Amino acid sequence: MSILDRIVADKKELVADAARRMPLNQLCARIADTAWTARGFAARLARPGPGGVNIIAEVKRASPSKGDIRPDLDAARCAAEYAAGGAAAISVLTDGPYFKGALEDLVRARAATDLPVLRKEFIITDYQLYEARAAGADAVLLIVRILSLSQLDGLLALTRELGMDALVEIHSAEEYTIARAAGSRLIGINNRNLATFDTDLGTATTLAARMGPGEIPVAASGIHNRRDIEANLAGGIFNFLIGESLVRAPDRVAFLKELMGGAPAAKQPADGGI
Numbered sequence: 001m002s003i004l005d006r007i008v009a010d011k012k013e014l015v016a017d018a019a020r021r022m023p024l025n026q027l028c029a030r031i032a033d034t035a036w037t038a039r040g041f042a043a044r045l046a047r048p049g050p051g052g053v054n055i056i057a058e059v060k061r062a063s064p065s066k067g068d069i070r071p072d073l074d075a076a077r078c079a080a081e082y083a084a085g086g087a088a089a090i091s092v093l094t095d096g097p098y099f100k101g102a103l104e105d106l107v108r109a110r111a112a113t114d115l116p117v118l119r120k121e122f123i124i125t126d127y128q129l130y131e132a133r134a135a136g137a138d139a140v141l142l143i144v145r146i147l148s149l150s151q152l153d154g155l156l157a158l159t160r161e162l163g164m165d166a167l168v169e170i171h172s173a174e175e176y177t178i179a180r181a182a183g184s185r186l187i188g189i190n191n192r193n194l195a196t197f198d199t200d201l202g203t204a205t206t207l208a209a210r211m212g213p214g215e216i217p218v219a220a221s222g223i224h225n226r227r228d229i230e231a232n233l234a235g236g237i238f239n240f241l242i243g244e245s246l247v248r249a250p251d252r253v254a255f256l257k258e259l260m261g262g263a264p265a266a267k268q269p270a271d272g273g274i
């Protein structure tokens with residue numbers, strides 16, 4: 001069984017537990033009782049921002065491929081730094097067992113900025129979309145690899161009904177065909193193979209070259225420096241989802257500005273950061 005299969009199997013149990021603790025009708029009542037205005041995640045990514053680049057900056061404490069990255073990361077403080085550095089949006093990993101995240105991180109990150117916030121999760125059920133909306137998410141990730149076309153259709157429809165945007169993630173031409181068949185517009189191209197963790201930065205540019213004018217690509221995973229950004233810009237991609245290299249940066253504000261084409265961040269000791 002691959003790690004991804006294990007994550008998804010565990011997720012089914014976690015969602016069932018969550019639904020026992022907070023039944024769907026109570027979750028819906030919470031949504032109805034909470035004031036929320038969408039911050040326009042997809043709209044922010046439809047055209048290039050300052051410096052010709054949009055960065056979705058990720059709050060990521062740990063991962064299956066890297067283990068602990070910054071296990072003590074404060075989601076609100078990290079999100080505020082990302083906003084100060086010029087991020088277009090924030091992504092928050094809400095999985096507990098494999099990424100040391102939580103939905104509460106999303107709530108705190110959103111409260112700390114006025115940027116749109118993505119729930120980065122392994123979404124396989126409607127319940128997780130209601131959870132995302134109740135936590136205030138502006139958008140959710142839907143990963144083609146773990147969904148059938150009919151599941152993707154249903155989750156996309158409910159995402160829209162709840163007023164959120166969807167970032168639909170692919171890693172291959174076959175998955176792009178499925179994303180397209182479901183009518184996805186905002187398409188995350190993961191450079192990382194989620195089953196093997198092999199990361200190839202050419203994946204995003206290769207798949208983006210197939211996309212039509214109404215489709216917006218987002219390059220995700222393995223982006224570490226301005227050179228990586230420039231290689232994607234040359235391939236017509238101006239949206240980037242970046243986790244590890246940002247989280248590890250000693251000065252996240254300066255590093256974000258550097259990624260967006262500003263002056264290089266001063267070198268600092270790797271463990272001298274926030």
Ligand SMILES: O=C(O)c1ccccc1NCC(=O)[C@H](O)[C@H](O)COP(=O)(O)O
Nearest residue numbers: 063064065194220221222223242243244
């Ligand atoms: O990051 C992993 O190890 C991972 C493993 C299995 C499933 C998903 C995984 N990551 C989720 C992501 O998509 C990344 O956090 C995101 O693209 C940012 O990647 P990076 O900039 O390389 O941290």
